[in-house]
Amino acid sequence: MGLPAEKVNGVVADLTALLGERCSTANAVREHHSHDESYHHPALPDAVCFAHSTEEVSEIVKICAKHGVPIVPYGVGTSLEGHVIPELGGVTVDLSQMNEVLEVNEADLDCVVQPGVTRKQLNEYLRATGLFFPIDPGADASIGGMTATRASGTNAVRYGTMRENVLALTVVMADGRVIRTNRRARKSAAGYDLTRLMVGSEGTLGIITEVTLRLYGIPExxxxxxxxxxxxxxxxxxxxxxxxxxxxxxxxxxxxxxxxxxxxxxxxxxxxxxxxxxxxxxxxxxxxxxxxxxxxxxxxxxxxxxxxxxxxxxxxxxxxxxxxxxxxxxxxxxxxxxxxxxxxxxxxxxxxxxxxxxxxxxxxxxxxxxxxxxxxxxxxxxxxxxxxxxxxxxxxxxxxxxxxxxxxxxMGGTCTGEHGVGTGKMKFLIAEHGDAVSVMREIKKALDPQNIFNPGKIFTV
CATH class of the missing domain: 3.40.462.40 (FAD-linked oxidase, cap domain/gating helix)
Structure with a gap:
C-alpha cells in the first residue's frame, strides 16, 4: 500500500523546488533504488533525491517531516538485509554524490569524509600519505552505509569494526537539526555517546552526512x-x-x-x-x-x-x-x-x-x-x-x-555479526535483546516521533 497521491504530489513539488532535476520520479531511477543486494522483495520509492550537502539534506528532511513522508538514506546499495528498501514508499535520499574527502590529519591519524565516499576511493586518496583505512566488508561500500550498518569484514580481527573506528559524526535529525556527535579527540567523558548510538542505527535515527574516521599507518x-x-x-x-x-x-x-x-x-x-x-x-x-x-x-x-x-x-x-x-x-x-x-x-x-x-x-x-x-x-x-x-x-x-x-x-552469540538487522533479522531481536528492545523503541520515538526515518527496519514501532 503506497502513500496517498496528494501527499506524494505535495512532497515532490516542494523537493523539486529545492533540488530541481535532482529530485527524480523517473521509473528507472526509482527501480534502481528499490532494492539492495539481498534476497528481499524490492519496493519502489515515490521519489529519489540526490543531495550535495549537509544543508540540502537538512532541507529535504524538513520538507519530508512537514508532509509526514518516510525517508530512506541510500549509499551504493550493497547492504544484505533489506536496509535501503523503502517498504512504505516515500523519499530515498541518495548520498552517493556527497563523495568528497574533506580533511586528512596525518599527524593525528584521522580524516573527515562525506558519506558517499567509498572505502576503495578513500584508500586510493590516502595512498600517498602512508596511511590507510582498514575496514573491509568486501563490497566497495560507502563509508556512510558502513557506518549506518556497523560494518566490519576481513580486517576486523586486528583493527576492529566501524564501532571502534568512527570518531565523530555529523547527523541530520528528524526535525532537520544538524548535530555533531563528538570532537576529534581520541577520548571524551563529556555527555552521552551519541556517536555509538548512530553507528549501527541503519538510518532509523538520522541521516549521516560527515564521518570522522581513525586511520592507520600502512604496515612495513x-x-x-x-x-x-x-x-x-x-x-x-x-x-x-x-x-x-x-x-x-x-x-x-x-x-x-x-x-x-x-x-x-x-x-x-x-x-x-x-x-x-x-x-x-x-x-x-x-x-x-x-x-x-x-x-x-x-x-x-x-x-x-x-x-x-x-x-x-x-x-x-x-x-x-x-x-x-x-x-x-x-x-x-x-x-x-x-x-x-x-x-x-x-x-x-x-x-x-x-x-x-x-x-x-x-x-x-x-x-x-x-x-x-x-x-x-x-x-x-x-x-x-x-x-x-x-x-x-x-x-x-x-x-x-x-x-x-x-x-x-x-551460545551467547548474536543473530548478525555484521550484516545488520534491516528487515531480515527483525524477528530475532527480542530473542537476543529481550526488554532492551523496548528501550530501543523509546529512543526511536524520542528522536523520530513521526517514524519517518527508514520505517520498518530493525523493529516495528
Missing amino acids: AISSAVVSFADLEGAVNTTILTIQSGIPVARIELLDDVQMDAVNRHSGLDYPVQPTLFLEFHGSEASVKEQAEMVGSICEEYGGSNFQWTTKAEDRNKLWEARHNAAYAAKALKTNASIWATDVCVPISRLAECILETKKDIVANDLTAPIVGHVGDGNFHLAFVFAEGDNEGMKKAEEVNDRMVMRALS
Missing part, C-alpha cells in the same frame, strides 16, 4: 598465507588457538570445501577442495615472518597441509580478490541462481560447535550453502544458492537459518 611488511585442512574442525581449532595465543593476525578467513570449489572455478585457482584458511599478517619484516611461522606450526598440529605464504603484492591481491568474490562464486554454482546471504557471530570458544552443527543441518537438508567466515572474531556466513523458482529449497533454507540463529543465541 604484509604477507598472506593459504592452508588446507582435512576437516572443518581442524581449521576452526587452528583459528581458536591462533587467537588465544595472542598472535596479532590481521586476517583469518575460513572457506569450507563447497566454497573452495566455487572459488577455484570462479577465480581460476587450483587450491585443494577442502576447508581452507586464508590468512594475512601485518608488521615489520621480522614480525611478519615470525607470525607466519607460528601459525604454520599451529596448522600442522591440527592437520593443516600445503601451507603457502607470500609477500608478493600481486599474489596477495589475487588471493583476497578471490575471497571478496566468494558470493559471486557461490552464485555461479547453479544456472540462473540467486543467493541469500546470512550471518551469525558467537564467542570464539563456541565457534567450532556452531559451524559444525550448521554444516550438518545444511547437508541433512540437501542444500547448497557454502560457508565462509571472518572466524578470527567468531563471525561466519552462509550463502544459500537457489535455482530459479525453487520454493521448497527456500523454505528449507529459512528453517536452517532460523535454527542457526537460535543456536548462535543459545
Whole structure:
C-alpha cells in the first residue's frame, strides 16, 4: 500500500523546488533504488533525491517531516538485509554524490569524509600519505552505509569494526537539526555517546552526512598465507588457538570445501577442495615472518597441509580478490541462481560447535550453502544458492537459518555479526535483546516521533 497521491504530489513539488532535476520520479531511477543486494522483495520509492550537502539534506528532511513522508538514506546499495528498501514508499535520499574527502590529519591519524565516499576511493586518496583505512566488508561500500550498518569484514580481527573506528559524526535529525556527535579527540567523558548510538542505527535515527574516521599507518611488511585442512574442525581449532595465543593476525578467513570449489572455478585457482584458511599478517619484516611461522606450526598440529605464504603484492591481491568474490562464486554454482546471504557471530570458544552443527543441518537438508567466515572474531556466513523458482529449497533454507540463529543465541552469540538487522533479522531481536528492545523503541520515538526515518527496519514501532 503506497502513500496517498496528494501527499506524494505535495512532497515532490516542494523537493523539486529545492533540488530541481535532482529530485527524480523517473521509473528507472526509482527501480534502481528499490532494492539492495539481498534476497528481499524490492519496493519502489515515490521519489529519489540526490543531495550535495549537509544543508540540502537538512532541507529535504524538513520538507519530508512537514508532509509526514518516510525517508530512506541510500549509499551504493550493497547492504544484505533489506536496509535501503523503502517498504512504505516515500523519499530515498541518495548520498552517493556527497563523495568528497574533506580533511586528512596525518599527524593525528584521522580524516573527515562525506558519506558517499567509498572505502576503495578513500584508500586510493590516502595512498600517498602512508596511511590507510582498514575496514573491509568486501563490497566497495560507502563509508556512510558502513557506518549506518556497523560494518566490519576481513580486517576486523586486528583493527576492529566501524564501532571502534568512527570518531565523530555529523547527523541530520528528524526535525532537520544538524548535530555533531563528538570532537576529534581520541577520548571524551563529556555527555552521552551519541556517536555509538548512530553507528549501527541503519538510518532509523538520522541521516549521516560527515564521518570522522581513525586511520592507520600502512604496515612495513604484509604477507598472506593459504592452508588446507582435512576437516572443518581442524581449521576452526587452528583459528581458536591462533587467537588465544595472542598472535596479532590481521586476517583469518575460513572457506569450507563447497566454497573452495566455487572459488577455484570462479577465480581460476587450483587450491585443494577442502576447508581452507586464508590468512594475512601485518608488521615489520621480522614480525611478519615470525607470525607466519607460528601459525604454520599451529596448522600442522591440527592437520593443516600445503601451507603457502607470500609477500608478493600481486599474489596477495589475487588471493583476497578471490575471497571478496566468494558470493559471486557461490552464485555461479547453479544456472540462473540467486543467493541469500546470512550471518551469525558467537564467542570464539563456541565457534567450532556452531559451524559444525550448521554444516550438518545444511547437508541433512540437501542444500547448497557454502560457508565462509571472518572466524578470527567468531563471525561466519552462509550463502544459500537457489535455482530459479525453487520454493521448497527456500523454505528449507529459512528453517536452517532460523535454527542457526537460535543456536548462535543459545551460545551467547548474536543473530548478525555484521550484516545488520534491516528487515531480515527483525524477528530475532527480542530473542537476543529481550526488554532492551523496548528501550530501543523509546529512543526511536524520542528522536523520530513521526517514524519517518527508514520505517520498518530493525523493529516495528
